[in-house]
Amino acid sequence: MPDSPAQKAYAASTVSLLLALACLALFLPPFLEQTTASVLRTVFTGLALATSLLLHWAFLGIGARRAGRSVGFWVGGMAVLLFPIGGAAALVLLSWFSSEGVAPAPAPHHG
Numbered sequence: 001m002p003d004s005p006a007q008k009a010y011a012a013s014t015v016s017l018l019l020a021l022a023c024l025a026l027f028l029p030p031f032l033e034q035t036t037a038s039v040l041r042t043v044f045t046g047l048a049l050a051t052s053l054l055l056h057w058a059f060l061g062i063g064a065r066r067a068g069r070s071v072g073f074w075v076g077g078m079a080v081l082l083f084p085i086g087g088a089a090a091l092v093l094l095s096w097f098s099s100e101g102v103a104p105a106p107a108p109h110h111g
Contacts (some may be wrong), residue, residue, distance in 0.1 A: 009063030010095050016056035017087055023049035024084075056087055058095070067098050 026035045026045050035041050066072040072097050074094060079087035 003057055003097065004066075006063045006066040006098050009059045010091055010098070013056050013063060013087075013091055016052045016059060017091065019053040020102035021084075023052060038047065048053060060087065060090055062080055062095060064090075067094060069094065069097075 025031065027049075034041075043049055057079055060079055061071045061075045066070045068072055074090050077086075078090035078093075082089070
């Protein structure tokens with residue numbers, strides 16, 4: 001199942017997360033002085049960080065939906081509320097569930 005639509009979304013989410021982490025690293029002490037030396041560099045790095053983080057969450061939600069999982073739980077509950085570790089944990093768990101063939105829990109019946 002490595003070529004499933006959900007796995008493709010997880011791969012895109014992973015790339016986006018790695019880009020966000022690279023942008024975040026530019027604001028840490030070894031690179032902070034170089035990053036903030038230019039307003040233009042600071043703005044572009046911040047925009048790249050924000051864009052890649054939003055893409056990470058969007059692709060994570062797309063993958064969750066394609067896998068039949070709750071988008072609200074995986075994106076809102078895991079990735080956003082437990083940021084920054086939650087997004088990586090959600091990716092790992094969703095990829096593992098997809099590759100293991102673990103079926104999503106059935107939706108509760110309100111009748």
